[in-house]
Amino acid sequence: MVHYTIKLSKNEVEELNNIINKGRHTSQAFRTAYILLNCDKGEFSENTEIKNSEICKILKIGERTIDRVKKKFIEEGFESVLERRPSTQKFTKKVDGDIEAKLVTLCCSKPPEGFAKWSLRLLADKMVELNYVDYISHVTVGEVLKKTNLSPGK
16 A cells, blocks of 8 residues: 655645634535644644544544545645545436427327326337437436426326
8 A cells, every 4th residue: 555645835734724723614625634734744744743543533534534635635736635526427408498398298198099198107218209319217207297397197
């Protein structure tokens, strides 16, 4: 296992102390500031040798968390370790106004032969069959109909 040694500059120590002592910050920023200050082995360090296990007991976190913070600090830098990661998931809306209108029209139409009313799965399958969308789940169909105050079979 790689051991990362944290050596903070005077400006970094001051900024971490400001996070702890002033202003409003996320709990993650506080935790990271405490971890970095306690792990600092630079010339501006206020602490003597503190072990990770002692930091874990005080902050009530796992040793793996300390290792991740140290690694991120060394590899990505000071600013990166204090900021939250932006969401990596990028979802695109499958249902826009046009698809929604087609779904509502389909829901208000007569159900297929052999069925007394539309089900969410039937609507989803019919939307794909009519090439309105390449795929749509019954859950998405239900959410759209709930938004428009419709329910299948009415």
